[in-house]
Amino acid sequence: MVTAKVWVLKKHFEGFPKTSDFEMKQVALANLKDGELLLESVFLSVDPYMRPYSKRDMKEGDVMIGTQVARVVESKNPAFAVGAFVVADGGWRTHFISDGKDLNPLPPSWPESLPRSLALGTLGMPGLTAYFGLFDVCKMKPGETVLVNAAAGAVGSVVGQLAKIGGCKVVGCAGSDSKVAYLKKIGFDEAFNYRTVTSLDEALRKASPHGYDCFFDNVGGEFASIAINHMKKYGRIAVCGAISQYNDTVPQKGPYIQIPMIFKELSMKGFIVTSWNNGREEGVKALLKWVLEGKLKYHEQVTEGFENMPAAFIGMLKGENLGKAIVKV
Numbered sequence: 001m002v003t004a005k006v007w008v009l010k011k012h013f014e015g016f017p018k019t020s021d022f023e024m025k026q027v028a029l030a031n032l033k034d035g036e037l038l039l040e041s042v043f044l045s046v047d048p049y050m051r052p053y054s055k056r057d058m059k060e061g062d063v064m065i066g067t068q069v070a071r072v073v074e075s076k077n078p079a080f081a082v083g084a085f086v087v088a089d090g091g092w093r094t095h096f097i098s099d100g101k102d103l104n105p106l107p108p109s110w111p112e113s114l115p116r117s118l119a120l121g122t123l124g125m126p127g128l129t130a131y132f133g134l135f136d137v138c139k140m141k142p143g144e145t146v147l148v149n150a151a152a153g154a155v156g157s158v159v160g161q162l163a164k165i166g167g168c169k170v171v172g173c174a175g176s177d178s179k180v181a182y183l184k185k186i187g188f189d190e191a192f193n194y195r196t197v198t199s200l201d202e203a204l205r206k207a208s209p210h211g212y213d214c215f216f217d218n219v220g221g222e223f224a225s226i227a228i229n230h231m232k233k234y235g236r237i238a239v240c241g242a243i244s245q246y247n248d249t250v251p252q253k254g255p256y257i258q259i260p261m262i263f264k265e266l267s268m269k270g271f272i273v274t275s276w277n278n279g280r281e282e283g284v285k286a287l288l289k290w291v292l293e294g295k296l297k298y299h300e301q302v303t304e305g306f307e308n309m310p311a312a313f314i315g316m317l318k319g320e321n322l323g324k325a326i327v328k329v
């Protein structure tokens with residue numbers, strides 16, 4: 001009998017999550033039934049969505065939601081051989097049983113040169129978010145100017161590079177000087193530290209005096225309220241996330257956006273990447289091609305040890321990650 005370690009939400013978050021909000025438990029797994037398979041987590045993802053989704057979708061005592069790259073260790077399902085790797089949404093668990101229905105197999109042709117953890121980042125949900133958010137929501141065109149915040153993160157770093165591949169000028173912001181240096185290294189035309197500039201308004205104007213055609217918003221809040229005034233006429237805003245608001249105990253009250261929306265005749269669209277699940281194969285194929293060509297660089301913030309999942313999650317929310325935050329079991 002296999003005993004899994006799991007992390008449960010001991011107490012709903014109030015403001016920033018604390019390690020005391022989580023509790024590690026041991027769960028004895030039953031023997032496999034026909035059609036089932038036993039999976040062992042190899043890499044686990046920590047993502048911003050877990051913060052708001054936990055409030056909406058979870059009750060105290062539930063196993064934390066999340067995805068992982070897992071290896072098949074025992075199988076009574078002919079579609080999955082022992083040793084195969086899959087992306088699963090098994091939550092924060094070291095081992096779990098699946099009936100095979102909600103698993104995304106990694107292609108057997110996965111290049112040996114690439115870490116399988118990329119299936120949780122640049123070649124997975126965050127990378128696809130950037131891909132479809134930029135091409136289908138922003139509808140960027142060559143020669144345009146693209147703005148992206150949280151630009152050194154899992155989604156933002158892909159957005160900026162795809163925009164460069166698409167022939168655009170790219171401006172990004174991040175929360176540390178080292179992240180800003182990374183952005184310039186991977187090809188951003190302009191980048192600034194939003195925490196240290198004296199004026200966000202001035203920084204945005206300096207980076208692109210004629211404004212922005214596309215704004216890929218990962219952050220919301222005050223930044224978005226200021227950035228909207230720098231949009232060009234007929235600009236497009238892809239509302240991807242609002243991480244500056246996820247930990248609010250009292251909702252922020254921003255300026256109202258109707259005047260710039262009307263005056264500049266802007267388009268603003270919120271989106272969730274799961275709406276493109278049917279396009280997943282197309283997106284991963286395109287992203288993989290650019291990675292293998294060296295046009296799409298990736299960075300992973302790897303935390304070692306299942307016991308460190310809460311710390312990795314909290315650290316990501318606080319900006320301690322460069323690129324995709326993952327936990328290596």
Ligand SMILES: NC(=O)C1=CN([C@@H]2O[C@H](COP(=O)(O)OP(=O)(O)OC[C@H]3O[C@@H](n4cnc5c(N)ncnc54)[C@H](OP(=O)(O)O)[C@@H]3O)[C@@H](O)[C@H]2O)C=CC1
Pocket residue numbers: 047048049125126129149150151152153154155156173174175176179218219239240241242243244245271272273274316317318319320321323324325
């Ligand atoms: N709509 C969708 O389908 C999806 C939406 N998302 C959203 O995209 C955004 C980025 O996600 P992801 O790339 O996975 O995460 P990241 O890898 O970018 O990590 C989160 C980053 O957000 C930044 N951040 C945290 N708090 C603040 C704040 N108060 N103000 C400004 N920046 C902050 C930090 O970077 P920094 O150093 O720059 O502060 C931190 O590193 C999130 O809002 C997420 O919810 C992600 C996936 C799918």
Ligand SMILES: CCCCC/C=C\CC(=O)/C=C/C=C/C=C\[C@@H](O)CCCC(=O)O
Pocket residue numbers: 048049052053056065067125240241242272273274
């Ligand atoms: C509850 C209010 C949510 C407001 C928007 C918050 C976050 C946006 C975001 O980060 C969306 C992420 C989407 C992730 C999609 C796919 C999965 O890997 C997560 C699935 C989680 C689930 O649907 O159970």
